[in-house]
Amino acid sequence: MAAGRAEIRGAFAAGGWIDASRPLRGATPVWPGDRPFVLEQRRTPDMVLSAYAGSCHAGTHLDAPLHLDPAGAAVDSVPLDRLVGPAELLHLPGAGRALQPADLPRGWEPAWPRLLLRTDSYPLDAEVGPGFAALSAGLVHWLAARGVELLGIDTPSVDLFAAAELPAHHALLGRGMSWIENLWLGEAAPGTYLLIALPIRLEGAEAAPLRAILKPMSTEF
Numbered sequence: 118m119a120a121g122r123a124e125i126r127g128a129f130a131a132g133g134w135i136d137a138s139r140p141l142r143g144a145t146p147v148w149p150g151d152r153p154f155v156l157e158q159r160r161t162p163d164m165v166l167s168a169y170a171g172s173c174h175a176g177t178h179l180d181a182p183l184h185l186d187p188a189g190a191a192v193d194s195v196p197l198d199r200l201v202g203p204a205e206l207l208h209l210p211g212a213g214r215a216l217q218p219a220d221l222p223r224g225w226e227p228a229w230p231r232l233l234l235r236t237d238s239y240p241l242d243a244e245v246g247p248g249f250a251a252l253s254a255g256l257v258h259w260l261a262a263r264g265v266e267l268l269g270i271d272t273p274s275v276d277l278f279a280a281a282e283l284p285a286h287h288a289l290l291g292r293g294m295s296w297i298e299n300l301w302l303g304e305a306a307p308g309t310y311l312l313i314a315l316p317i318r319l320e321g322a323e324a325a326p327l328r329a330i331l332k333p334m335s336t337e338f
Contacts, residue, residue, distance in 0.1 A: 133332070134330045134331065135305050135330065135332070135333075136301070136328075136329075136330055137177070137300050137301055137302055137329040137331050138177040138300070138301060138327070138329050139176045139177050139241065139300075139301045140176070141156075141169075141171075141175060141176045142156065143155060143156060144242060145171075145175055145176050145242075146242060146243065146244050146245050147171070147172050147175050147245065148174060148245050148273060148274075149245060149246075151171075151174060151175070152171050152172045153172075153175075154169065154170075154171030154172070154175040154176070155169060155170050155171055156168075156169045157169070173322050173323065173324040173325055173326070174298070176299060177297065177299045177300055177301065177326065178297070178298055178299060178316070178324050178326050178327060179192055179195060179295065179296070179297050179298075179314070179324060179325055179327050180192075180286070180295075180296055180298060180323070180324050181194070181295075181323050181324060182290055183323040184286070184323040184324055185287060185290050186290060189290070191319075191320065191321045192316055192319055192322050192324055192325045193318050193319060193320045193322070193325075195295055195316070196295075197315070199230070199266050200267065200295070200312070200313070200314045200315055200316075201312065201313050201314070201315070202229070202230075202231060202312060203309060203310070203311060203312070203334060204231035204233055204267070204269075204309070204311075204312035205227065205228060205231070205232055205233070205310075206232075206233040206235060206302065206305055206306075206308060206309075206331070207221070207225075207232065207233070207234055207235065207307055208235045208237075208307045209234055209235070209236055209250075210236060210237050210238075211236050211238055211250040212238040212248055212249065212250055213238070213247065213249070213250070213277075214250060214251075214277070215250070215251045215253035215256075215276075215285070216234070216250060216252055216253060216256050217253050218255060218256055218259040220256075221256075226263060227260060227263050227264060227265050228309075229309070230265055230266040230267060231265070231267040231312055232265050232267070232268055232269070233268075233269040233270075233297075233300065233305075233310075233312070233331075234252075234268070234269065234270045235271055235302035235303075235305065235307075236249070236250035236270065236271055236272060237303065238250040238271075238272060239271060239272045239273060239299075241301065241303075245278070246278060247277075247278045247279060248278070249272040249273060249274075249277075249278065250270075251270070251272060251274060251275055251276050251277040251280070251285060252268070252275045252276070252285040252289075253284070254284040254287070254288035256285075257285055257288035257289055257292060257294070258288060258292065261288075261292035261294055265294065266293075267295045267296070267297070268296045269296065269297035269298075269300050269312075269314070270296075270298060270300065271300045271301060271302045271303075272298065272299065273298060274286075274298055275289065275296055297314055300329055308333060309334050310331040310332060310333055311331065311332045312329065312330075312331055314327050314328070314330075315327055
């Protein structure tokens with residue numbers, strides 16, 4: 118990953134920011150059994166006051182080690198430098214299966230420690246159920262061995278819906294990686310982006326919603 122360690126000499130490409138987050142609203146689907154997201158508002162002639170509640174895994178969110186390890190770090194302890202910086206986006210269309218190293222482009226190697234996977238397998242506002250793509254433990258280990266520290270995917274989970282043993286989650290945890298679930302990448306073409314993906318600072322929580330934004334980059338090394 119020599120390129121990933123090089124100083125960025127390029128400038129942002131023309132164009133604006135891409136919002137890679139799914140909206141949080143009353144109809145936002147959540148994992149079966151999770152607490153639905155609720156937004157309540159009190160309106161007066163002079164102001165609006167809102168309150169919200171729901172699962173920390175609703176919408177686009179960051180999982181922390183605590184999600185799988187009761188002794189693990191909470192979401193407010195995830196290193197921020199993992200969540201801000203150059204990231205590569207790959208388009209790996211697929212549905213209902215766990216992606217393998219063989220699904221990556223021939224000869225491809227990660228240039229950055231941040232990788233986003235667009236599978237187009239989970240539409241906006243779809244109910245959470247079988248059919249979306251996920252990661253295999255083998256792909257996690259392959260990427261970790263090549264320096265990837267943050268993985269993001271456009272599905273509700275890094276594991277398949279029916280994967281009760283959560284092999285991808287545990288592979289990510291074992292490799293010391295961070296992961297973002299439920300991105301919305303339908304407006305982002307493959308390429309290199311500046312990624313800013315900061316979760317709410319929920320002290321002691323195992324996950325937190327985040328706003329992920331992308332801006333295309335041109336780089337020279």
